[in-house]
Amino acid sequence: MSQIEALLAGDRLALTRVLTQVENDTSDGRRALDELFAHTGRAYLIGITGASGTGKSSLVNHLAYYYRHPQQGEQPQRVAVVAVDPSSPFTGGALLGDRIRMRDLAGDPGVFIRSMASRGSLGGLARTTSALVQVFDAAGFDLIMIETVGAGQAEVDIARLAHTTLVVEAPGMGDDIQAIKAGILEVADVLVVNKADHPGVEGTERALRAMLELAHPSPRVFRHHGRKEVLPEEHAQAQDQPVWVPPIQRTIATDGKGIPEVAAAIARHRQHLEHSGDLARRERFRLQTELENLLQATLVARWREASSTQAYLEVLDDLVRRHISPHQAVTQLINGGYSL
Amino acid sequence: MSQIEALLAGDRLALTRVLTQVENDTSDGRRALDELFAHTGRAYLIGITGASGTGKSSLVNHLAYYYRHPQQGEQPQRVAVVAVDPSSPFTGGALLGDRIRMRDLAGDPGVFIRSMASRGSLGGLARTTSALVQVFDAAGFDLIMIETVGAGQAEVDIARLAHTTLVVEAPGMGDDIQAIKAGILEVADVLVVNKADHPGVEGTERALRAMLELAHPSPRVFRHHGRKEVLPEEHAQAQDQPVWVPPIQRTIATDGKGIPEVAAAIARHRQHLEHSGDLARRERFRLQTELENLLQATLVARWREASSTQAYLEVLDDLVRRHISPHQAVTQLINGGYSL
Numbered sequence: 236m237s238q239i240e241a242l243l244a245g246d247r248l249a250l251t252r253v254l255t256q257v258e259n260d261t262s263d264g265r266r267a268l269d270e271l272f273a274h275t276g277r278a279y280l281i282g283i284t285g286a287s288g289t290g291k292s293s294l295v296n297h298l299a300y301y302y303r304h305p306q307q308g309e310q311p312q313r314v315a316v317v318a319v320d321p322s323s324p325f326t327g328g329a330l331l332g333d334r335i336r337m338r339d340l341a342g343d344p345g346v347f348i349r350s351m352a353s354r355g356s357l358g359g360l361a362r363t364t365s366a367l368v369q370v371f372d373a374a375g376f377d378l379i380m381i382e383t384v385g386a387g388q389a390e391v392d393i394a395r396l397a398h399t400t401l402v403v404e405a406p407g408m409g410d411d412i413q414a415i416k417a418g419i420l421e422v423a424d425v426l427v428v429n430k431a432d433h434p435g436v437e438g439t440e441r442a443l444r445a446m447l448e449l450a451h452p453s454p455r456v457f458r459h460h461g462r463k464e465v466l467p468e469e470h471a472q473a474q475d476q477p478v479w480v481p482p483i484q485r486t487i488a489t490d491g492k493g494i495p496e497v498a499a500a501i502a503r504h505r506q507h508l509e510h511s512g513d514l515a516r517r518e519r520f521r522l523q524t525e526l527e528n529l530l531q532a533t534l535v536a537r538w539r540e541a542s543s544t545q546a547y548l549e550v551l552d553d554l555v556r557r558h559i560s561p562h563q564a565v566t567q568l569i570n571g572g573y574s575l
Numbered sequence: 576m577s578q579i580e581a582l583l584a585g586d587r588l589a590l591t592r593v594l595t596q597v598e599n600d601t602s603d604g605r606r607a608l609d610e611l612f613a614h615t616g617r618a619y620l621i622g623i624t625g626a627s628g629t630g631k632s633s634l635v636n637h638l639a640y641y642y643r644h645p646q647q648g649e650q651p652q653r654v655a656v657v658a659v660d661p662s663s664p665f666t667g668g669a670l671l672g673d674r675i676r677m678r679d680l681a682g683d684p685g686v687f688i689r690s691m692a693s694r695g696s697l698g699g700l701a702r703t704t705s706a707l708v709q710v711f712d713a714a715g716f717d718l719i720m721i722e723t724v725g726a727g728q729a730e731v732d733i734a735r736l737a738h739t740t741l742v743v744e745a746p747g748m749g750d751d752i753q754a755i756k757a758g759i760l761e762v763a764d765v766l767v768v769n770k771a772d773h774p775g776v777e778g779t780e781r782a783l784r785a786m787l788e789l790a791h792p793s794p795r796v797f798r799h800h801g802r803k804e805v806l807p808e809e810h811a812q813a814q815d816q817p818v819w820v821p822p823i824q825r826t827i828a829t830d831g832k833g834i835p836e837v838a839a840a841i842a843r844h845r846q847h848l849e850h851s852g853d854l855a856r857r858e859r860f861r862l863q864t865e866l867e868n869l870l871q872a873t874l875v876a877r878w879r880e881a882s883s884t885q886a887y888l889e890v891l892d893d894l895v896r897r898h899i900s901p902h903q904a905v906t907q908l909i910n911g912g913y914s915l
Contacts, residue, residue, distance in 0.1 A: 265902060272900035286626060407747070522894050522901070529905045534874045537909070554862050560612035561862070562605060565869045569877070 239270050242374055247344065250374050254349055257366045268366055271373035276518070278315075278372040281501060282397030284383045284422075289405040290429040292318075293488035294497075295382050296340070301494045302378055303345055315371035316348040318382045319364055319393055347371065361393050362528050365521075368396075396521050398514065399504045401497070403427045404443065406435035423481050425500045431485035431493065443483055479507050538569070546571055579610050582714055587684065590714050594689060597706045608706055611713035616858070618655075618712040621841060622737030624723045624762075629745040630769040632658075633828035634837075635722050636680070641834045642718055643685055655711035656688040658722045659704055659733055687711065701733050702868050705861075708736075736861050738854065739844045741837070743767045744783065746775035763821050765840045771825035771833065783823055819847050878909070886911055 241249035253271075256264030281298075285291050295316055302312040340346045349367060351360070364381060371379050383393050402423035407430075426447075428440050482500050486493030508514035547568065554564045581589035593611075596604030621638075625631050635656055642652040680686045689707060691700070704721060711719050723733050742763035747770075766787075768780050822840050826833030848854035887908065894904045 269900040269902055273897050276897055519891075519895050523891055525901050526891060526894060526904055526908075529901050530878070530908060531871060531875050533905050533909060534878055535871050538870075538874055551859075551863055551866060554866060555859050557613050557616055560609040561865050561869050562609055564866055565873050568866075568870060569873060 239267060242267075242271070242370075243274060245375065247347075250347065250370070253370055254367060257370055258351065258363055260363070264366075268369060271370060274373035275369050276372065278368075278376055278379045279399075279505060280368060280397040281378060281380045282383070282393070282400040283380060283403060284393075284400065285403030285405075285427075289403045290488050291382055291403050294401075294403060294427065294429055294486060294494075295380055297488050297491050297494045298380065298498065299340055299346055299348075300491075301498055303340070303343060305498075306495065311345060312377040313345045313375060315346075315374075315376040315379045316382060317364055317367050317371070317379065318348065318350040319360060347376065361396070362525075362532065364393050365396060365525050365528075396524065398508060398517055399424045399501050401425045401427055401501075403429050404439055405430040406433045406439045424479065424504050425497065426481050426483045427486055427493075427497060428483060429486045429488050432487050436485065440483055440485070447481060447483075477507070477511070479504065479511075542568065542571070579607060582607075582611070582710075583614060585715065587687075590687065590710070593710055594707060597710055598691065598703055600703070604706075608709060611710060614713035615709050616712065618708075618716055618719045619739075619845060620708060620737040621718060621720045622723070622733070622740040623720060623743060624733075624740065625743030625767075629743040630828050631722055631743045634741075634743060634767065634769055634826060634834075635720055637828050637831050637834045638720065638838065639680055639686055639688075640831075641838055643680070643683060645838075646835065651685060652717040653685045653715060655686075655714075655716040655719045656722060657704055657707050657711070657719065658688065658690040659700060687716065701736070702865075702872065704733050705736060705865050705868075736864065738848060738857055739764045739841050741765045741767055741841075743769050744779055745770040746773045746779045764819065764844045765837065766821050766823045767826055767833075767837060768823060769826045769828050772827050776825065780823055780825070787821060787823075817847070817851065819844065819851075882908065882911075 236244070238249045238252060242253055253264070253267045256267060258264070283291055283295055295318075299314045299316060302314050305311060340348070351363060351367070368379050368381065381393065381397055400422050402425075404426065405428065426443055428436060428443070430436075482503075484493055484497045484500055486497060488494070505514075508517065550559070550564050550568055550571075553559045554561065559567065576584070578589045578592060582593055593604070593607045596607060598604070623631055623635055635658075639654045639656060642654050645651060680688070691703060691707070708719050708721065721733065721737055740762050742765075744766065745768065766783055768776060768783070770776075822843075824833055824837050824840055826837060828834070845854075848857065890899070890904045890908055890911075893899045894901060899907065
């Protein structure tokens with residue numbers, strides 16, 4: 236039995252090996268991705284993002300536990316977690332995180348947690364995340380949670396590859412809400428106010444609700460020169476499918492409080508996506524993003540193979556001496572050494 | 576007098592126009608960058624990053640004010656600020672930020688503040704930031720501050736284009752230090768603990784100091800099998816140029832407290848860079864990053880011009896149906912429609 240066959244049959248060791256090959260972007264890893272891709276498209280992807288200190292990891296941990304031990308009458312789901320942790324090498328963040336998260340789930344064959352400690356470029360991080368998700372998908376995991384640490388643009392871009400994206404807040408994180416400045420509220424499908432036993436939870440929830448009102452206004456009728464007018468974009472929205480307004484869920488993740496309600500909100504959003512046709516649209520967008528990232532990386536790699544390092548360094552020297560501008564440098568590099 | 580000549584002569588209106596052309600990436604903007612590049616390389620670039628809620632904008636505001644009104648015997652500096660604010664359109668973050676920041680500096684011709692409200696791709700954001708910095712540099716600004724909102728990888732990548740990077744923390748931002756998880760401590764040249772009148776400032780400073788110890792260990796002598804050994808990497812470090820250990824500065828930015836001390840720390844770091852030769856190395860790295868970003872964007876743009884949209888959509892359809900893998904799709908696209 237080949238390694239791929241073993242992985243498809245549920246072999247954990249084969250899965251671990253393929254994940255490593257894929258993360259290291261080896262030729263074996265790339266071959267595996269090609270072979271596995273036809274088996275993907277069945278998993279449901281859940282993104283979890285928010286600033287550090289909001290208790291995201293506990294939430295992921297308890298959600299995974301919940302999906303393994305659901306309420307009576309429901310089937311346990313196979314759950315994979317990809318934790319994207321571009322922390323600096325000296326903190327050893329990924330390793331530590333792994334151990335903490337593993338505590339409650341250790342020994343359960345229906346759970347697999349993978350932390351990515353590698354930094355590298357942003358595009359690279361998104362590409363690797365997507366590749367790992369494909370492997371888990373092909374390996375038959377029902378749910379794949381993608382946890383991103385931090386609340387920057389890059390983390391948002393990774394989290395939005397999911398079908399349902401959770402944005403996690405916590406009270407008392409400073410004098411304004413992290414999500415607003417980072418612009419992540421607009422990718423949220425479900426908002427979670429974690430640490431709901433901490434002071435300030437009402438204020439955080441109120442601020443989130445106010446932001447949601449701005450983002451999802453209900454259709455209003457305006458009087459303008461005596462005529463009734465419905466603003467065009469609101470008219471379109473009103474005629475459209477039912478609009479999803481992100482619910483706000485309170486949790487105390489470390490105690491497991493509010494976890495079933497978050498799972499229910501995710502299930503409702505999934506139903507909404509399926510009924511509205513948005514699921515297919517998101518899926519297409521996701522694959523197109525993947526295609527674009529890979530296309531870009533391949534074009535650059537091919538150019539580099541075909542061009543001379545010597546010429547590159549000479550152009551860089553001219554740039555540093557300010558004899559040529561960056562645009563002129565690029566034109567020189569591409570017109571000089573390019574062939575495929 | 577051409578617009579470029581006017582800009583070089585200090586005309587503020589010409590500067591505003593060129594900044595807009597450059598931000599919108601028009602052909603005029605690209606031409607302006609080519610013409611201006613020979614006039615760049617004189618400004619000193621200061622990056623300011625950290626999570627939202629740390630009071631970064633107040634710090635930038637007061638630093639700008641300080642450089643305009645320095646201690647006796649020092650020359651006022653011309654200061655530009657590029658605030659990178661990839662917030663969502665509905666928050667109107669950039670506009671609001673502008674007004675707040677402008678309050679103390681309004682009417683001073685030696686100050687220019689530019690907020691970037693545009694989102695777009697990450698590479699695009701870094702490219703535009705770098706281009707705006709070039710325009711300010713050519714326009715004769717002595718100091719250019721690059722403020723990034725948030726503490727994600729993208730924001731760090733933008734901030735690290737500076738000569739001196741400030742990382743801003745504040746007490747009570749959650750149960751762990753933002754900078755550590757986001758991995759930004761390693762790009763810090765100066766650490767600022769703002770809101771130093773808030774409770775918990777000692778704890779924040781202690782945690783930062785502990786992290787710095789990890790990141791910058793002093794050479795230690797180990798006893799191993801009875802022989803004295805100096806660990807190789809520490810030996811190399813000890814023989815090297817004097818090592819810069821990021822100082823920790825407390826501020827209460829809203830009151831201007833600690834601002835002269837932060838400016839002094841920046842000045843010391845600048846001296847260190849100049850004496851150690853690191854300034855030239857950083858400058859080269861900065862321009863190489865710029866070159867790489869632009870090269871990547873240009874390769875993709877040229878490919879897109881040369882290839883057919885129809886073929887692209889067909890390949891995307893095959894991908895969505897999972898008839899081909901992403902890698903196979905890219906190979907098909909590049910080998911199919913490529914010519915330059």
